[in-house]
Amino acid sequence: MAQIFRPSSNQLAKATLVAIPLLLGAITLGAYGFYFSSYLTDVNQPRPQPVPFSHEHHVRGLGIDCRYCHEQVETSAFAGIPPTKTCMTCHSQIWTNAKMLQPVRDSFATDQSLNWRRVNSVPDFVYFDHSVHVNNGVGCSTCHGQVDRMPMTFKAQTLHMRWCIDCHMDPAKNLRPADQIFNMDWQPPADQQVQGELLVKHYGVKVGQLTNCSICHR
């Protein structure tokens, strides 16, 4: 009976010893990459909407403040999605026949809500509150990115827990003065860490409290 393993099998065995860790490493890297890929996180993925609403046009082009539409962002957990009536404050006067705006006019006429696809959302067991963030130095663009450069809205951050905790452990690197909250172009100054520490004191942020589980989960 012939030998099952030829001498070349030795080479194969050695190669396998090298290949297995390489393969495992590749799988791990691949899984890691996949986990943070925009396929899973939806980051930078614009979604088709019933009306192709452009933040770039309305915010950058026309200079409309965030709070004109997201009016309750300073008072409620939920920033608020503008009711059709808000759209119609302008669009009953301008672009009244634009085909693109037909769903808006239909909604207003038939009293049926517009049905937007949600772009930024956290899981149901996370209780995020907009009001406490925008009143304590967290600007819109910190989480939502430069919305004024988005012709179609997309998610700018992963909204992973790790990303939340990163700021909750050291909010100083992201806090900005109260008059800059809604400024889309705000960039951290060179001495942000120093300024941020001062702002932490100014806003009365108790940094140790921010990592209590019940701050977000209840």
Place this chain on the structure above:
Amino acid sequence: MSHQPIQLRILPATPSRTAPKVWRSLDEQGGRDQFYESLYREFPPNASELTDSQSRRDFLKLAGASVALAGLASCTRQPETRLVPYVHPPEEIIPGKPLFYASCAPSDGGRGVGVLVESHEGRPTKIEGNPLHPASLGATDAQTQAAILDLYDPDRSQSYTRNGAVSTWDGFVGSVSPVLEQLAADGGAGLCILTTTLTCPTQGDLLQKVLQRFPKASWHQWSAADHHQRRAGLLRAYDKPVDITYDFSKADVIVSLDCDFLSQFPGALTYARNFIDRRRIRFDQSGLHALNGPVNRLYVMETTPSLAGAMAEHHLPLTPSQLRDFTFTLAGALGVPNAPPTAALPPRQQAMIQLLTQRLTQSRGKCMVLAGETLDEYSHALVHQINHHLGNMGHTVLPRQSVEVQQVNQVQSLSALVAKLQSERCQMLLILEGNPAYDAPGDLHFADVLKTFTLSRPRQGPPPLAIHLSLYQDETSFLCNWHIPAAHWLESWGDLRAFDGTVGLTQPLIAPLYDGKSAIDLLAFFAGIVGKSDYEILRDYWKEHLQTGDFESAWRLALQQGHLPNSTSPLINDLPPASLAAPAPPPAPAGQMELILRPDPCIGDGRQANNGWLQELPKPLTKLTWDNAVLLSPADAKRLNVENGQVVKVAANGSTIQGPVWLFPGHADGCITIHLGYGRAKSGRAGGDFKNQVGFNAYPLATTSALTSAGPATLTPTGQHMELACTQLHQLIDPKHLASQTTNGVQTIPDRDLAPLEEWSELVGKALPAHSKPLSLFPAPEHQWDGHAWGMSIDTGACIGCNACVMACQSENNSPVVGKEQVLMGRQMHWIRIDRYYRGDPADPQQLRTIFQPLMCMHCETAPCELVCPVAATSHSKEGLNEMTYNRCVGTRYCSNNCPYKVRRFNFFQYSDLNTASYKLMHNPNVTVRARGVMEKCTYCVQRINEARIASKVSDQPIPDGAILTACQQVCPTQAIVFGDLHDPPAKVNRLKADGLSYAMLDEQLNTRPRTTYLKRVRWADAQSSEG
């Protein structure tokens, strides 16, 4: 391959089974195995072991596969969700912020209780008391809390039916209108209307309009468990509609003759508050002080142990016939004119008569005597005379104009209706709510009469028609031609008088879910009013009757505050004592068991039978769930040779029923109690139906002449046995077990830790030492508290055991219902339980003391649960909260195992109903609805803490003391629970924790440093002097 379930024998070899001074069940008192099994195990045998026929190898295979597949679960994408904004936003709604609307809930005797209903974007989710309403003072009872579940009950009637076929409101109007025209032609002689007790002025006005249109029509009233003896006694004593309310804030001595004024009584919430306010005390360096005048004294003679009896200094168990003699003798001893003569009483009763006579005569004008439903109407009238004689009228006992639209003897009223139905003088029967086919007294055979009526075909005239307005397709709907789904009170407009006559306005929180109609809608149709909504009818009525200059602003203010100003029923100041000449009927024959029928303490007369929250709510004293039972004293059980769960036949008044026996310590010997409301033949998935009955129906035993105290009964054991789901053996805190680990079996936990009771005589004249806090050998906790430090103080002296907190917690925190089988395994999910302890010998019920101790997570500073969690799902916050993070929990249950207070609850199955559409509307959006395999427990209502914290961070204002009310604290009628910030020195909670009566449970033994502490209850011995 079958496997024997693992049977762990964990009983200690030689347990020291001496009869304990403080005990929770007769098994514990008697030192039986069953108790020790429960004590040393977290769950009953076989409830926590894997008993499926899987082998260990199968288990490992499945476990391996689960772990592998669990990895894949993390690769799912977030499901896409939608954002659906308003088209025209309502002015006042800010999505994410709840609104509160004042409304008025029907409560005992049809009386209104003011409520504030929390609404999230148009969905009512939680009911709170209305602090401005005199019958609420900010509190509600368990039944009102549970009304939210009634509203969203998927078993509610969802369609109009005509002889079983689905129809519509228009179909009803089209078909009934011509019949009404015909009836109107001859004055409506053939029309009968049956309502429940009416305290709604607008409905009363509409009824008058109906009776104007049909002058010969008759109006009858029937509410099954509605203080019939009390009403009859008032009519007998004064011969005109009179109501009586009580002022407990002025009473020094209170004598209750089987009257439980703390629950199931009109005005109970207010009475409980006023009663407990007179017992508030402080024990500090200068001694014991009463805070609101001298501490009152309560003497209770009772048949079935009640909440009032548990609070009493002296209580005396009596059978109904003994109670009657006792009342007569008391009247005689007090010198009431025309008091009926009685034979001499046994020595104990005689001693009590002497004591009461002395106390009552000493406090003339500052005492009160109350009569309960086991007394007949003659005794009730006699008790009113006693109050006249003692000069209490106008001081502590306040006669008022009746708050009912028409105060009638309802038994006679219903009997008259039955006679009409039988004599073919009735052509159309309109039943507005109520369920008489189920809850009418047995000897009226109402269901049979109604069936004969609807099936009869008279020789002339149209066939008879029965119409039923009801929330459910129930026993009565089944026998009626037309069924109309009723709108819940949270869906309709209305008005209700409170126990003192204050008119509360009911406003809808949501449009009717199933196109239901309110009684106002239906009466308006019968009155021929067309094209007016119930709101317009209500508003027009009050526009006419509200004496005010500017109606519009007065109306808006009334809607905002929930009640109309100055609408209290006027007092009757010159009410003469009635003369009682009527001879008393002979007492029940001796030597037989006397039968007592009472509404169930949870589901009432059966109208809330399909409410899972109330079904699973342990009854305050027996701690039974999901069942009623034949309750009797341990001595009687021994004499009859019956045990817990043995099914007996009960024969009384010519009817026989079967039910399981339950031994009730403190129950009077010689009588049995059965709770009504169970054994529904047509209810729903919680209340049961004729195929799958929940409990047994005791209404057949009631008769028109004997409703509550239903005469002699005989008991015959059947030899069958039935398992009853009683929670008193679940989640037991174990003093001896802990002690055996420390000092070799010597009981080191003082009694006061488990059932805190101090004798007043031992406190009086003493004072709290300046440094009363024991020095600790243990090092200070490692945690550094930053900012707030939340803590709670619970006054066991103020806790009346009413269960309102348990229901409020369930409603606020989305706790699921698990069902009877799971309760039997100790898996009920309530975050608060009220431990009920007894002190004394069950053989001597007169000396038996009952103490309630509400128990939820203690938020220990050195929490044993946190140390053992392998995934850090339970952790400590910087503010001292013991946090439970559901999404981290993997369900090892180590934490629950390590909790000495036994307050953690595990979701063994998917208990929360995630699929039923209506329940999705019901849930509190600020609390996670837990999934299977997750541990949960009291969070100190962290969602409310966070709400206040965020508001304070947004407004830059500190959180004021009292701004955060936990759900249990907010609902408590006696304000026994106080929550606050321990770092805020003036906060009320700190004052209470510094009191000499305050103690931390099990802290001395385990050094858990619980954030929740208790104030001990003080037992006020009988005393002539006022103290402090």
